[in-house]
Amino acid sequence: MAFTLTDEFKQRAEKICARYPRRDAALIPLLLELQREAGYVAEEAMDALSGYLGLPYSRVKAVVTFYTMFNRVPAGKYHLQVCRNISCHMAGAPGLLAALRARLGIEEGETTKDGLFTLSAVECLGACGDAPVLQVNEDYFGRVTAEKLDVLLEDLKHGKYPSTR
Amino acid sequence: MPKITIDGKTAEVAKGTTVLQAAQALGIVIPRYCYHPSLSISGNCRMCLVEVEKSPKLLTACSTEAADGMVVRTDSDKVKAARRDVLEYLLINHPLDCPICDQAGECGLQDYYMEHSRAKSRFPQEDKVRRQKRRALGPHLVLDNERCILCTRCVRFCSEVTKTSELEVMERGDHSYIDLKQGKALDNGYTLNLADICPVGAWTSRDFRFKQRVWFLKRTPTVCLGCATGCLMEAHHNDGVLYRLVPRPNAETNTWLCDHGRMTYKAVRAGDRLAKGVIKNGLIELEPALREAAGRIDENHPAAAVLGSPWLSVEDNAALARLAKDAIKTENFCFDFPGAQGVKDGILINEDPAPNARGARLVKDAYGGIALEELRARIVDGRVKTVVTEARAAAFVRDAVKASGARLIVFATNRADIPPAAYATLPYACYFEVPGTFVNFQGLRRRAEPSVAAPEGVRPLWALVNRLAAYSGASLHLDSAADALKEIVFK
Secondary structure, X not given: OOOOOOHHHXXXXXXXXXXXXXXXXXHHHHHHHHHHHHOOOOHHHHHXXXXXXXXXXXXXXXXXXXXXXXXXXXXXXXXXXEEOOHHHHHOOHHXXXXXXXXXXXXXXXXXXXXXXXXXXXXXXXXXXXXXXXXXXXXXXXXXXXXXXXXXXXXXHHOOOOOOOO | OOEEEEOOEEEEOOOOOEHHHHHHHOOOOOOOOOOOOOOOOOOOOOOOEEEEOOOOOOEEOOXXXXXXXXXXXXXXXXXXXXXXXXXXXXXXXXXXXXXHOOOOOOOHHHHHHHHHHOOOOOOOHHHOOXXXXXXXXXXXXXXXXXXXXXXXXXXXXXXXXXXXXXXXXXXXXXXXXXXXXXXXXXXXXXXXXXHXXXXXOOEEEOOOOOOOOHHHOXXXXXXXXXXXXXXXXXXXXXXXXXXXXXXXXXXXXXXXXXXXXXXXXXXXXXXXXXXXXXXXXXXXXHHHHHHHHHHXXXXXXXXXXXXXXXXXXXXXXXXXXXXXXXXXOOOOEEOOOOOOOOEOOXXXXXXXXXXXXXXXXXXXHHHOOOOHHHHHHHHHOOOOOEXXXXXXXXXXXXXXXXXXXXXXXXXXXXXXXXXXXXXXXXXXXXXXXXXXXXXXXXXXXXXXXXXXXXXXXXXXXXXXXXXXXXXXXXXXXXXOHHHHOOOOOOX
16 A cells, blocks of 8 residues: 555644744654654655655754654554663663563563553653653653553553553 | 974964874874765774873764864874774674685775784684675675674665765664665766775675685776766776776866776677677778778878767877878868767766767867868768778767668777768777776866787777878878877877
């Protein structure tokens, strides 16, 4: 199936482009838009976006591969990202990760069969004061304990998106 | 004008000159990988670090502008240590490939390691990051990502010179590698320049790989005859065999060389290279072929014509003009090749695929002759029955010859060039084998120098013309290529 940018996307994209002195500066925000829509940035989407912004494809691909925040394969509905840097590590991130692996039955970088959860270990999320930190899609959950994690996962499974923290 | 002192030597340089360029002007070589004089400055390899007085850290010479009163040291202990460290860093993941690497002998890593480091690696070999090796990318290149030091010269070449931007650095950290779009080939007409500018063995030429170790190569400066641009280049050869052509950067025409031009040497030892004459389709020794050709010309001198060729040197064209004027004594000769000239793609490749149309014009200025249209007309209406020319130039009169059935006697180097209508073909030595003068589209005189010997029995075109004239009973007194140039006036 050929990938095309929707008119609706283009309308939003024009507004985003207008924020910058140069059109190609909108590359990262637009990639984030695409990722928000599909959960990941597909090869075809990079191709379409490079055409739209007048950038060489290789440039778009280089940016997508440089930033680990871009998923290049479809991610689950909820992307669980556990910080593994020093503050979170000392506050119990390894246990958190192990609990998630056990509860979901997947390793880091994998997605559950039902397509609900993707698990990743990530570098510092910049919220050391709330360590250990878990990021679900774009929201932070701090001071995560085993109990809080259980409640969170149950809520997510039942389609209830809890307020942050 | 800033005055800068480097290693105790002072020079006044133009504003905007970098420390690296200023050092070069002073004869001080600063090692570098990512810096290339014809590409933008990247400053990523850190090999050119130098000590600048009053600067707390070492600075990259390639990206630091020379300022007034700047005092730079390139030989201090601090700089030497930095070079060692940078090399150690670059070599962490570099494979120990040198014995099987085609770059060995012209490799920046090898050279600088011997010059600046000679330290034993502190990193165990089994911990090296492995990347994809030996990947054919496009018709001319092989990419070995494991050897790459990510200087991005190739990335910048593709975005700045060819403006095709196929290449980029993908991923980051020690995962990074050079890549292009999946399923695409790297074929922009200038790809072999990447093999030249790559300071390590990451990009190598598929054509040149494993043919010859570079330290055996001899270098002959010559000119590219791939089109009218007339790029200066260097032929690399050993034991009478050509191995590759590389550019000789110059201000007038070229910094680079196109892929087409680089492959022109292939014809020299191609399977269809002519070492004997051809009459119709049969091979025949040179002397009988010459005799036959001369016999046909002698049948009717006023009906013979000579057409020069923009693919031949000025000398050989002049010899052909002498043949027409002094031996055949005909008015039917043409050295007039109109046609567009000028750089077609904005880089190097010319509108005119023939290298010497301007040189042929000099022959026309010296000897006169008729226009190409007039020659065609004379062939069509039967006033000309025999045409002597060079194989590729025969295309200029192809339709006329076809219409009238005139006899075609051509000079050719390769069988593939012979037009189907040719009656007799005489083999001549190409300009990798004999010297020749060419005039490029700008009117600049270019000299092709011989680098290898011609196949046995193959002679320069002017010598064949001399023999042809002798068979027709006239002596042209052509004993060398220079003899043919006597009446030519170069502007």
